[in-house]
Amino acid sequence: MTVSRRNVLQYGSMAGLTLAASSLPRFAIGQTAKIKIGVMLPFTGTYAALGEQGLNGLKLALQANGNRLGGREVEIVTLDDEADPARAPANATKLIKGDNVDVLYGTVHSGVVMGMVKVARENDTLLVIPNAGAGAATGPMCAPNIFRTSFSNWQPAFPMGKVAYDKGYRTAVVMSWKYGAGEESNGGFKEGFEALGGKVIKEIYVPFPDVEFQANLAEIAAAKPDCVYVFFAGGGAVKFVKDYAAAGLKQSIPLLGAGFLTEGTLEAQGEAAEGLLTTLHYADGLDLPTNKKFRADYKKAFGKEADLYGVQAYDSGMLLVTGFGAVKGDTRAKAELYAAMGKTVLDSPRGPISFSASHNPIQDIYLRQVKKGQNVVLGVAQKAVADPARGCKMQA
């Protein structure tokens, strides 16, 4: 006979049955040690500001839950991954084997997250991804223990193809850093734009994290497209937007982007960003009670304004709160933990999100325009966008 937890709770108490602790099934006894979260984020380099928000948002969600998950205290171990894919597997292994973390959390850079996915899969360690949009993480490499609370690189990019086409643009140049995020974001835009009859006439890539754009801006001017679509984020986005305006291109060739281009960067970009159109799953000014409360709480806790990266981190924390709450903090109840997380619907500051079968958020993508130093929402570019999850074999 197989003994389920329900059997034990029902019949065990009826018959006064006692079992040795080692034979007790899942979450029959509480584990009392702290739950350890291994945080891998870039705290230095072009993505440093994204890493800071990625930690703060997580802390805010945990603090709102008394720094506990399923009743157990939480301990955070941090590691600066320097947005370096080459060191990612060793860094993730150090957190899992050296620091014995129960949860792996991170990161920002798509190349780094792929190293984390590999190690998390090998060890069946829960991985929560608060930013990096690598398609493979919820595509061919999807797994029960891999969750992403942010986006796939395709998601904010694809709807911009229609936005551009509807504005009457028929040719585009795309540009980015040469790595997964840039290539996938440009690919998403191209798919949306060309499906309607537009044409991407040139693709320009520079090594990550280079910010010497002059020669490429000359190439763009010479190509004379109707518009330019780019993926840049963090410090690189600040430099690109300023250089684009300084080169005199802003007035003649409209610049479009995935919203990372103007996210957390507007103060530094100043006048150069005014008027830019981007698509993203968040905007600071979203008129939602959860967003207002989140932004006020974040400012109070950290003395700074939150941005998208803080939102995604906060949602990651809330997802952990829900999941571990369902298993009462029992880290051994992996199947139940993953099932509870997969079924979670979050009241996110960006609006409600649920998770697809591949564990990626299903969410609205907003069309935003920079006005007076703010990303103002013009409307929803596409509702309830789910990543196609090409290559993911997991069933809901």
Ligand code: BEZ
């Ligand atoms: C990425 O590498 O996936 C990424 C980095 C910054 C912003 C968005 C995506």
